[in-house]
Amino acid sequence: MNSDSEVFSLHINGVVREVTDSWLGESLLDVLRDRLGLLGVKGACEQGECGSCSVMVGDSLLCSCLVMAASAVGEPIVTIEGLTPEETLSDVQAVFVEAGAIQCGFCTPGLITAVHDLLDRIAIPTDSEIREELAGNVCRCTGYGRIIDAVQQVAVRRADSSDGAL
Amino acid sequence: MTVIDHDAGPRTSARHGTVGTSPPRPDGDAKAQGSFAFSSDLSADGCLWGATLRSPYPSARIVSIDLSVAFKIAGVESVITADDVPGEAYYGLISRDQPVFASDVVRYVGEPIAAVAADHPETCRRALAAIVVEYEELEPLLDPEQAIDGSHHDIHPDGNVIRHQRIACGDIERTGSVVVEGTYEIGMQDQAFLGLEAALAIPDPDGKGVELHVATQWLHEDRGQLAACLALPEESVRLVLGGVGGAFGAREDISLQVHTCLLALRLGRPVRFAYSRTESFLGHVHRHPATIWMRHHADADGQIVKIESRMVFDGGAYASTSAAVLINAVTHAQGPYRCANAVVDGYAVRTNSVPCGAMRGFGVVQACFAHESQMDKLADACGLNAVEIRLRNAMRTGDRLITGQPVLNVAPVERCIRDTAALPLPTEPIGGNLTANGGVDPMKLPGGAGRTADRGDIVRGIGWGVAIKNLMYSEGFDDYATARCQLADGVATLKFATAEVGQGFVTIAAQIARTILGIDDVRLDQIDTQIGSAGSTSASRQTWMSGGAVDLACRTVREAMFVDVGRAHDIDPLRLVIDGTDIVDESSGWRMSVAEANAGLAYDETVEYRHPPTVELDESGQGDCHTAFAFVAHRAVVDIDPELGLVKVVQVATAQDVGRALNPLSVIGQIEGGIAQGLGLAVMEEIIQVDGAIRNGNFTDYLLPTFLDMPEVIATLIEEPDPRAPLGAKGVGEPPCVSSTPAIVAAIRDALRSVDGVGKPLARVPVRPADICL
Ligand code: FES
Numbered sequence A: 001m002n003s004d005s006e007v008f009s010l011h012i013n014g015v016v017r018e019v020t021d022s023w024l025g026e027s028l029l030d031v032l033r034d035r036l037g038l039l040g041v042k043g044a045c046e047q048g049e050c051g052s053c054s055v056m057v058g059d060s061l062l063c064s065c066l067v068m069a070a071s072a073v074g075e076p077i078v079t080i081e082g083l084t085p086e087e088t089l090s091d092v093q094a095v096f097v098e099a100g101a102i103q104c105g106f107c108t109p110g111l112i113t114a115v116h117d118l119l120d121r122i123a124i125p126t127d128s129e130i131r132e133e134l135a136g137n138v139c140r141c142t143g144y145g146r147i148i149d150a151v152q153q154v155a156v157r158r159a160d161s162s163d164g165a166l
Numbered sequence B: 001m002t003v004i005d006h007d008a009g010p011r012t013s014a015r016h017g018t019v020g021t022s023p024p025r026p027d028g029d030a031k032a033q034g035s036f037a038f039s040s041d042l043s044a045d046g047c048l049w050g051a052t053l054r055s056p057y058p059s060a061r062i063v064s065i066d067l068s069v070a071f072k073i074a075g076v077e078s079v080i081t082a083d084d085v086p087g088e089a090y091y092g093l094i095s096r097d098q099p100v101f102a103s104d105v106v107r108y109v110g111e112p113i114a115a116v117a118a119d120h121p122e123t124c125r126r127a128l129a130a131i132v133v134e135y136e137e138l139e140p141l142l143d144p145e146q147a148i149d150g151s152h153h154d155i156h157p158d159g160n161v162i163r164h165q166r167i168a169c170g171d172i173e174r175t176g177s178v179v180v181e182g183t184y185e186i187g188m189q190d191q192a193f194l195g196l197e198a199a200l201a202i203p204d205p206d207g208k209g210v211e212l213h214v215a216t217q218w219l220h221e222d223r224g225q226l227a228a229c230l231a232l233p234e235e236s237v238r239l240v241l242g243g244v245g246g247a248f249g250a251r252e253d254i255s256l257q258v259h260t261c262l263l264a265l266r267l268g269r270p271v272r273f274a275y276s277r278t279e280s281f282l283g284h285v286h287r288h289p290a291t292i293w294m295r296h297h298a299d300a301d302g303q304i305v306k307i308e309s310r311m312v313f314d315g316g317a318y319a320s321t322s323a324a325v326l327i328n329a330v331t332h333a334q335g336p337y338r339c340a341n342a343v344v345d346g347y348a349v350r351t352n353s354v355p356c357g358a359m360r361g362f363g364v365v366q367a368c369f370a371h372e373s374q375m376d377k378l379a380d381a382c383g384l385n386a387v388e389i390r391l392r393n394a395m396r397t398g399d400r401l402i403t404g405q406p407v408l409n410v411a412p413v414e415r416c417i418r419d420t421a422a423l424p425l426p427t428e429p430i431g432g433n434l435t436a437n438g439g440v441d442p443m444k445l446p447g448g449a450g451r452t453a454d455r456g457d458i459v460r461g462i463g464w465g466v467a468i469k470n471l472m473y474s475e476g477f478d479d480y481a482t483a484r485c486q487l488a489d490g491v492a493t494l495k496f497a498t499a500e501v502g503q504g505f506v507t508i509a510a511q512i513a514r515t516i517l518g519i520d521d522v523r524l525d526q527i528d529t530q531i532g533s534a535g536s537t538s539a540s541r542q543t544w545m546s547g548g549a550v551d552l553a554c555r556t557v558r559e560a561m562f563v564d565v566g567r568a569h570d571i572d573p574l575r576l577v578i579d580g581t582d583i584v585d586e587s588s589g590w591r592m593s594v595a596e597a598n599a600g601l602a603y604d605e606t607v608e609y610r611h612p613p614t615v616e617l618d619e620s621g622q623g624d625c626h627t628a629f630a631f632v633a634h635r636a637v638v639d640i641d642p643e644l645g646l647v648k649v650v651q652v653a654t655a656q657d658v659g660r661a662l663n664p665l666s667v668i669g670q671i672e673g674g675i676a677q678g679l680g681l682a683v684m685e686e687i688i689q690v691d692g693a694i695r696n697g698n699f700t701d702y703l704l705p706t707f708l709d710m711p712e713v714i715a716t717l718i719e720e721p722d723p724r725a726p727l728g729a730k731g732v733g734e735p736p737c738v739s740s741t742p743a744i745v746a747a748i749r750d751a752l753r754s755v756d757g758v759g760k761p762l763a764r765v766p767v768r769p770a771d772i773c774l
């Protein structure tokens, strides 16, 4: 819309997406949502406080509201839409639904992204580790109890199924 | 980990998905995948963005507004002010006292003055900056007492006192041998839902109507206010519920609805608005800050003989629901305790602060912090402990409130207290068990990762809070809910206008239909205004009200089906019942699946459910003004660092009177979520205003409980089905955040007392570090 427009490409959910109309310095959150239509990424504070906008950039879980989109060029970006093939649920997603970890659901995409990241790094997190690792994701509805329960259930299921595979 | 002690009582093994089980939410998969459309995700072809210009002053006269520069900015399509409102210039929930746009004066920082529509949010921002408003600043009214004593001129034609209500009950001269008193303050809390205000308005091609997709708590109330402002007949204003990212009271009032529709109708193009977090703090009402003085008289063994109270609620610039919030506060002054004599004086006043209105707990939160703080003082004065003083005074079914109203509901106050007391205390010592390598986990100490706490300095305390909370609307309001049930070819379809805000009504509506109809395939129609009102998703009322309407609609369909099936198979329809997914003649043993029996038949019933009427309070505050009541007890355990004033809430135990848990997992979710908000008010959350301006309207400065702040919750559900409730189930949303706050504060007081034997009064919430350590 103005002369400061930038053209660059982002690797998002395994696909190269061209961003043609972004302005210099536009946040990754705004580019993902408003330019590329990835509406599963949510914004609720735009100050890095709530975690609703969490996405994976390379190996890091980041608040997309705090990152300039242009700075993510060349890094693989994974949003909630790219966690699983379309129409399917990951184990974390399925357990969130079953375990009552979702009420309004606004925090959910960011949280589920964060939980995948957590369980990839720490297979069987303690209660303290879950709380500390997820402390950047605010949920106003659930009081967190069912979410912690869901994370533990996934960890146990993964451990059980890898035991079974041995 | 959280323990759910689910006292289900006798229960036959229910079919999955029916009442009493915990099936997953119908919208759960979409929410987990990120494909659920919240109102902020909605757009339309050719859609413009809207934005709002707001007042920087708490009180000022508008001398002039110059829009000419804004209009010239490329991409700006329209700029509107009060002059462009075709209909009613004011809106409001109880009284229409709030202007769509301020025209002559502004009454709070953040009041809307103009709105723009443009091709991009950035263009909107520039257009707002280009609007030139000349103000003449006026002396703001910021002290609620000045609103009462008349020392400040009226800041609104309706006056500075929104409502004054007195309650005089029994012998108001009575005194007791034990007297305790205190003055308590409650700070302004924000609902802080995550899904910010957003809406999309699509005008009809002929310009004579509009469709608004909006996250709200009450579609039909919005429609009524909107249609009046737009000067359109109600049927030309169609509302569709946009996905709601939490509500907690903040979406009961109009925020961006009128502005969005005005611009869309004016331009003949779709317009969307989306507030930022900072704008959201200005754009919705908050929990009333309040000052409550209370004096309890008791006899020597701790029986309450009289309470006296004066309550002042700061309603901010516009009335919103302040009058009803006040009534909840004054009528709940006694708490869940017997009390024959009382004098209560309550004021809801107007000031030049940001408007206050509904938030989860609705006036009862403030009253409860005062009466529970008083109960602990009374216990001390009588030499009793916190549990004993409450048990001695616990209300029972049939007892009267200070309004003269008998409590006709199941009232298991004593059981709430005893069952809570029976829940285990934390087993881990202060700071938790030592880690595998013999160290202390800092996350288990006050101050957490800051590692400021020395384990040896930390002290633990235990505190109690018990509450009564009214359910549904009060004071003669015609409170009803509408639901439609269609049954054809073994598929049931439900329609209602009940706002699903996250609480899970969509889940239990389908559960009710499965139970009543013996059908597993239940579909939910769009939530919109193409059916009668469901009333608001507030006052813990939808399980009872919309649940009651769905139940009644399904029963009506079922009875019609029984008549047809009876005729076809020559069975008296009165002998037919639903057993699982079959229709059964219990006397002959004949049975047939509902789906089979329903083949080729179709039913369609729309019903309204109403609760028994209530009345307005009279001048002495007497009258059966409330519909029903629920009860709850909380016991909190905290660890504090007395030198740094840091608090770690270690555990909250609760027993809640739920009537019947239609979906136990959802009930637990409401309990845990409500306690989190109660904890927030106890130790973290407050909107700070300086000279009428919010200073912390963002999530960096307004502190919300995170995973690390929330303790373990242990809950017992007390299921004594209420014969007055359509499904035996009471609303469960509000009680968890009513008495959790005073329980946590009492626990901090208890811990502090163990340090020096004296402690601190902590008469104000949220409790700040300085209140503890200085
Ligand atoms: S929107 Fe990015 S952290 Fe809140």
Ligand code: FES
Pocket (backbone or CB within 6 Å): A101, A102, A103, A104, A105, A106, A107, A108, A138, A139, A140, A141, A142, B194, B245, B246, B502
């Ligand atoms: S479910 Fe509503 S914010 Fe988490």
